[in-house]
Amino acid sequence: QGRLVESGGGSVLAGGSLRLSCAVSDYTSGNSCIAWFRQPPGKGRDGIASILTSDGTTNYDRSVEGRFTISQDSAKNTVFLQMNGLQPEDTALYTCAARRTALQEECIAMVRYPVDPDAMHYWGQGTQVTVSS
Secondary structure: OOEEEEEOOEEEEOOOOEEEEEEEEOOOOOOEEEEEEEEOOOOOOEEEEEEEOOOOEEEEOOOOEOOEEEEEEHHHOEEEEEEOOOOHHHOEEEEEEEEEOOOHHHHHHHHHOOOOHHHOOEEOOOEEEEEEO
């Protein structure tokens, strides 16, 4: 059974940066799409960045493109989300999730359309990011 553990959340001032980590254990993340989702207070959960682990192709929601960067360290089975230029509207619970797939179109869909939680094979517990002005 796979396990994802997020870390790196916290509180920052507007304009600041954070780097989130998603450590994958108990399954090999090759040929997977790993995505970061976020859920602001009182709102739904949306996919904001995804990476196809087989070739490193990345996808972003418009709200974060140019500010956030998703990357992977395959040797450490870890996916990162570097977040720069944080704004109060980025305040949310950030969660990583993985789906065993080699299809780029499935990875793109995670940041384009609402995702059925059952479509992802593994979910983390989330890490809180709070940005104050």
